[in-house]
Amino acid sequence: MSGNDSIAPVEGGFSHFLDQYRFKIAGDDVLPCAATDRPPIVLETKLASGAEAMVMAAGVASAVMSAGVLNKASLNKNKNKNKNKNKGGAVHSGSGSGSQSSLIPAFELRRLHTSPSPHAFTAARKFTWEQLDIPLPPGPDVTRLETTVMLSLQARDRERSRRKEDIEREATLDVSDFTKPLGIDGISGFDQTEGLFQSILTACEYVGLIYKAKFNRTRPNQVEPRLRLMLPNPAHQAYPSNHSFQCHSIAFAFNAILPEHPATEELSRIARKVAENREWAGLHYPSDTNGGRALAQRFQPYLRDAFMANYLAAQREWL
Template identity: 65%
Template sequence: MMATMAVASVLTSVANKSVLNKASLNKNKNKNKNKNKNKNKSTMDGASLGVSQLIPSFELRRLHQQPSRNAYTAARRFTWEMLDILPPPGPDYTRLETTVLLSMQRRDRERVRRLPDIQIESTISVGEFTRALHIEDLGGFEQTEGLFQAILTACEYVGLIYKSQFNRLRPNQFEPMLRPLLAVPVHESYPSNHSFQCFSIAFAFSTILPEHPATDELARIAQNVAENREWAGLHYPSDTQAGRDLARRFAPYLHDAFGPLFQAVHDEWV
């Protein structure tokens, strides 16, 4: 299976590395001690899995130990590769969506206002979320940072599989009058990986600490990051919604794969 071959290659490259190991390096640091802002702050470009990242290899292997119960597909597909999300809309609805994107493109003032965030968010960082939790400059939250980075990495991998399945053209490929604010990624449009990754972090934290007052703020950040990709001319609104739907349906598999790290984050806060 192609997905199995892909993950096997990744696992070979980083066989002894995992985000869980990374996250436990500084467990005994005082939570009130300042730390270097740049330490362990790696980012992703949303286009490929680089071996420079600490790939959550053991957790990805757990995902690949959950085959479909369907006897006809179990040999070649895994349950999380066949989650029930709607296919992208047809050409008529897509034309309506590009009309919306063109109207957004004409709102120069709003585009200029959003441009700095759009540029920063082109590479998703855990800092988008640790700032909302007020732990960006504190020691003692390495497990939380590690989980967030692991989710970004794992969901990038899974999201690319769904993009390949749906093979939707980018908005500017469908409507040449659109002028994206950033270079257009080479992979397909649907679903939005930024939406999928960011909402997966929000849903994971909500699962771990449902009563935490920042859970709503993390969801708001995820929505804003995803909508900024629309303002940039890179995604349709339906791409954003599909990313959120995929995050919700993928959440139980993410919890199964990263269960020990979910527990470590809970222990870090409680």
């Protein structure tokens, strides 16, 4: 961009800027669309409504997805299979941005961008949540030791058989895996909590794929061919474990809604069990599990900020 094209400070914050302008992603850069492609500037404080808002939200989400890290088939596995069981139809988020059945919570994901900057496209160029400081995956020597541990798990046929049913069921995470322990599965009055959990599963699936592509760690059986998998390898990298990331994110979110509630420990136990079952299945190293939990811990402030309206709506159901 030339000196004449410098961008003035953003009035109304970065979210307002994203409501007014479209941008595109080219490699590692976020660039403004051509002037002829931009929607007209409307100096209003409220968000665009109706179809126009959905078009802009979809444009932002599709631009990010074009980076090649989004596996749509993988995201589809987390779509709530029981979405029609909820009383009164789909669950609407606190921000009014969509329903529980939405594949991508586009409005909330958009808020994951950096905070306001004097130069908005500079702020958009790097997403701070892509740069979180989590442990690096171990090197070759530790990786080899981890495969030895996994071979020892494989030799425990009785325990492996005991876990088989859970492993197969947990291959596709569902909101009921977390609402049943809370005693609210299928009970009216907790639609916002269920909707929040579903949105977290979807958003963390998306974010986790970005980190997997960054670290590009191969699956355990590609290092140790003697490992017998209980499920096919997913079509993406190993580190960090998305199952660990998603499940621990829900536990952290519920703790933020109701600090020190006894159910938080139960959700944490479920998160550990689901993540460990992926190790027993031969799909993840133990360090993948730890990496997923570390990412959930570091990512939770960004998740809470992006879904704040949903957090508050869910909290009201419990108070």
